[in-house]
Amino acid sequence: MANTLRLYLTCIRNTLEAAMCLQNFPCQEVERHNKPEVELKTSPELLLNPVLICRNEAEKCLIETSINSLRISLKVKQADELENILTKKFLRFLSMRAEAFQVLRRKPVQGYDISFLITNYHCEEMQKQKLIDFIVQFMEDIDKEISELKMSVNTRGRLVATEFLKQFV
Amino acid sequence: MASFERASPALKEILLRIYRNHSHNQCCSCHYSAEKPIEVDHHLYEFGSVEYHIKSSASAPQLTYLSISTPLLTQGVLLSYGLSPYTTQMVREISTDVLEIVEPATEGYQLTLRLDFSKIPRGKDSLKVITEVSSVQSIILSSQLKEMLQSVNSWDASQGMYKPIKLVYHPREPFYVIRQPHKIVAVFPMRFKDYSDVIIATSFFQELMDVGSSEKWAKAPPCNWSPIPPAELRGEPLEDLSTNGGFVSFDISSRHVEGKRLDKTVWSLLNFYAYVKHHVKCTRGFIQRRMRRRLESLVEVLQNSSLEDDRHIRKFQENAGWQYMKKLVKLSSKSKILKRSCRDFTRKIMRIRFRIKIHGFGRFRRRWLTMLKFSSSKGYTKLE
Numbered sequence: 001m002a003n004t005l006r007l008y009l010t011c012i013r014n015t016l017e018a019a020m021c022l023q024n025f026p027c028q029e030v031e032r033h034n035k036p037e038v039e040l041k042t043s044p045e046l047l048l049n050p051v052l053i054c055r056n057e058a059e060k061c062l063i064e065t066s067i068n069s070l071r072i073s074l075k076v077k078q079a080d081e082l083e084n085i086l087t088k089k090f091l092r093f094l095s096m097r098a099e100a101f102q103v104l105r106r107k108p109v110q111g112y113d114i115s116f117l118i119t120n121y122h123c124e125e126m127q128k129q130k131l132i133d134f135i136v137q138f139m140e141d142i143d144k145e146i147s148e149l150k151m152s153v154n155t156r157g158r159l160v161a162t163e164f165l166k167q168f169v
Numbered sequence: 170m171a172s173f174e175r176a177s178p179a180l181k182e183i184l185l186r187i188y189r190n191h192s193h194n195q196c197c198s199c200h201y202s203a204e205k206p207i208e209v210d211h212h213l214y215e216f217g218s219v220e221y222h223i224k225s226s227a228s229a230p231q232l233t234y235l236s237i238s239t240p241l242l243t244q245g246v247l248l249s250y251g252l253s254p255y256t257t258q259m260v261r262e263i264s265t266d267v268l269e270i271v272e273p274a275t276e277g278y279q280l281t282l283r284l285d286f287s288k289i290p291r292g293k294d295s296l297k298v299i300t301e302v303s304s305v306q307s308i309i310l311s312s313q314l315k316e317m318l319q320s321v322n323s324w325d326a327s328q329g330m331y332k333p334i335k336l337v338y339h340p341r342e343p344f345y346v347i348r349q350p351h352k353i354v355a356v357f358p359m360r361f362k363d364y365s366d367v368i369i370a371t372s373f374f375q376e377l378m379d380v381g382s383s384e385k386w387a388k389a390p391p392c393n394w395s396p397i398p399p400a401e402l403r404g405e406p407l408e409d410l411s412t413n414g415g416f417v418s419f420d421i422s423s424r425h426v427e428g429k430r431l432d433k434t435v436w437s438l439l440n441f442y443a444y445v446k447h448h449v450k451c452t453r454g455f456i457q458r459r460m461r462r463r464l465e466s467l468v469e470v471l472q473n474s475s476l477e478d479d480r481h482i483r484k485f486q487e488n489a490g491w492q493y494m495k496k497l498v499k500l501s502s503k504s505k506i507l508k509r510s511c512r513d514f515t516r517k518i519m520r521i522r523f524r525i526k527i528h529g530f531g532r533f534r535r536r537w538l539t540m541l542k543f544s545s546s547k548g549y550t551k552l553e
Contacts, residue, residue, distance in 0.1 A: 085365045157376040165389040
């Protein structure tokens, strides 16, 4: 299981290294405007082919690149209903605080759980390798955090159930 | 139900304050320094539509009147007005010396009690008596359920089975009690407003089933959860059986209702809904706290990556400056080095010779005592 995760993350890392070649490019349609082309998608010549990396049916990563911006959308695995609500809560919590992360998108792309938008300005302010490390580390941390949350909720439930049944004994 | 504790905390505090004031006055009366007895008139409102009225007059400070209004357990359509003799008997048994039921009760209340603080024993027992008096509301509710379980015959000859007894404490939270030959089954239809509450509660019910079925908890009543109504509730109205949280049932045997265990069992059953809702709320708070902590650690990773960049760049710049200087020094020719060293030496000599330093003389010397250069390499003369 860990092997497939390693391969999946390595594939994403290599793709990001290749895709994160961004440069400043002013908007072709409106003068004095500078917009991330991957969001607008008005000029096909500025867009590269999107890459979809699937670990399995439940987990996938979509990387869309343009000349001045890059969008990464992640779908996190959700084994049961409890993981489903925990993932939704946690990722929504992070998305609402997107300004703290700078590269996080407030609303995920449809069909995915969370999205990042990296522009050429981010690449100028931060190191490219560090950004890629952050994205990959984020994916690992999310999985770990959801698993820990689920375990904590079940453990709490067990303790509370024990306390309730003690009253009858 | 105010809380999981039987005694109302606010009522206990007020009664303790009145009792301490009364006992202080009694002690000081022989020294003629007693304080003036105070008039008390408190209205307390607690969660679950429970209302208390505490009244004490200055003319009879040892007597306090306590009136209680609480929603009573109803059997579906049949509403119960007032308290049954069994319930009043249970209330009297709290403390026969201290407590007396006043009839008729104060208007707007179901029960009025007269408390005689002079009859409360001194010392630690006083706290125990006051705590028992403060738990009068829980006694009223528990005695109602006990009476229903003992006296109601729900045997339905036509169907050959016991009919479920529907008990309504809170309008939206009815539960069922089904008497069977060797046990009593309590069924709780669970409803929640939020979908995430349903999931958290469902995982709790599954843990409850797992824990209850283990050997260590064999003495506890077996617990079952099912998403569909159990067979015992067949024939009940559809609106009562439509839930989103499933049905939780407890099999109460004779062992759980013997002696003092009856009181605990009844109180646990009455508080089951509140218990589950409290657990769901605390779990949501726990998830929120954990997410907030994780957010801080995730943001720190990104900030550190930016900060490390700055440190590296600054170091690089410093290093670059020093290396540049080094390069500059290395690239200068030997003749230039020689000229520079000579110049430095001459300056040193001049400094030694001209020990007397006149402030401003250097400027004067530069302006007036320098020889003009007629042949300038630049092709012009610099004017001052």
